[in-house]
Amino acid sequence: MAEQTSVPAPGAAYADRPILVTGAAGFIGYHVARRYLAAGRRVVGIDNLSPYYDPKLKTARLAELGRFDGFLFRKVDVADPSAMATIFEAHEPTLVLHLAAQPGVRHSLHKPHDYVSANLAGFLNVLEGCRHHGVRHLVYASSSSVYGAVTAEPFNEHLPADHPVSLYGATKRANELMAHSYSHLFDLPATGLRFFTVYGPWGRPDMALFLFSRAILAGDPVPVFGQGKMRRSFTYVDDIVEGVVRIADRPAVASTAWNGGDPDVATAAAPWRIYNIGSDRSVGLEEMIDTLEAALGRKAVRDYQPMQAGDVRATAADVADLFEAVGYRPETSLEEGFARFVAWYRSYYQT
Template sequence: MRILVTGAAGFIGSHLSTRLLERGDEVLGYDNVNDYYDPTLKEARLARLQAHEGFRFVRAALEDREAMDAAFRDFKPDRVVNLAAQAGVRYSLENPQAYIDSNVVGFVNILEACRHHAVEHLVYASSSSVYGANVKLPFSVEDNVDHPVSLYAATKKSNELMAHTYSHLFGLPTTGLRFFTVYGPWGRPDMALFLFTRNILAGKPIDVFNHGHHRRDFTYIDDIVEGIVRTLDHVPRADPDYDFAHATPAASAAPYRLYNIGSNRPIELMRYIELIEENLGRKAERRLLPLQPGDVPESHADVQALQSDVGYAPETPVEEGIRRFVAWYRDYYGA
């Protein structure tokens, strides 16, 4: 197939693009390669992709409607995976406009382009952040998510609502994936695993928020990519018999679906840190701090729907995932 992947220079996007290219798909990567974090890491990911004959690349922002339209017009994608977004919970407190530009205006541009270019299926990144102040665990796609605690989360919830509207009005098949704390080689430098590894090797203290009482559903990148690919190949269909008297946020009469994609095996942050220490052969100096604004103390994905529909089964234990990340980090940075 011809697949357009936005955010192709990003962590998940680069891994997904590699997997699609390796199975024989043509991929058009679309990314503005911004400086939210080190652009040289993004360029290194792109260099690996550009070694593949079936890869092309457009350097542009989601909110650039003309560039978006030109990419769709020239490439004529069969399917689209939208992973580009302004990421990060805490940064949304500092620069909210960036989230509206990329995650709201940019997503409308994606939806419009998919609509007018007869795209067969749009898969897009949502986030576990949408669960916000929810306390029932594990988090289920059947749950109400009307209490976000960050603007980032609110923009992701808006994406789900906007996608449903296009599925309903125009018959555009859309699938939203709520990612749970993705980690692994080539990961994002603003995420805990990267920050902890860098500081421990440098002999600097690590900031441990919520005094280390976090529990997170850490999900290895290969398991995430497997879930995306299976979902991309599973196009949702309209359901004229859908019972709105028993409606849930996860499905509709329209060709629309929502799934959690996580490991379904949350662990305590302190245990996560211990595993990093074991792989580095060094102890961390821990600076215990209170819970940050916009953050949640625990996440746990109920992935039963994804298992039932596409056979998703995360396989990578966190012990193995951290080992692979540390090996990559030492090799890439010569640490």
């Protein structure tokens, strides 16, 4: 692996005004906000504290962030246009990290309107705020789910991503296209980051690592979907954060090489860019469970089941563009990352 380059303290270019982090009580939003606060940056965090999963975990994350003098929290729903306009008017952020969303592939099968409200209308309100308040860079969370039916591996940003297999993935792809229109029309620098299966301390309780840990410790069966043949680019949250803060300090610029006759789908003639952030090692579900068993010191009872609707059989991240842009690629091993998660889980839940 090539040597990773060092960078200045995150957010130095935006020290004149606070950084806005949407979804600050969420898993990734919490970690990103904490990173900037630890570097001495001022952060305005917003979240609607949705009950999609236990809000107690969200309030506990906020309590951790509240230990920093530079943190200001406002309970705001990104889908509320008036409240979002007020946030932008009151704080005039120059860097916006949009990490709020309605997550979950399977939830989108039953509650589709939640995704239209949070992920489409909410993102529009963010774009409008950026447009009208001189934001120098909008960085927003996309997802590996946009690749959908694509089977060419590893997934790279220059592949078409127009066949999502879940509404969640479709809304994330829509975000990328909405951002492009604002970059084109209003010269708004916007960068979309496609995250791959993020895990780690303070993670989401609906994610596999959390669910499997709970089941194994309780002696309950672990549902192994896809008959154990599924693979994922499991990515430790600190690696995601490192990619976010490095990209945030490099506002998207228009590509002088972009050609409308042979369009590159990851770049544009506008200040718009797409990057993958994920481990470049795709891990099988069986290996994932083996590694978790070792971290927990317990054996799992495996319950093999077929694929679930909306799932894809494999994800594999190509992060060459990320490394070329900022000299970084995720590097935390599965063993190290799982050990850190398990240590946090046992401490937080006293198991």
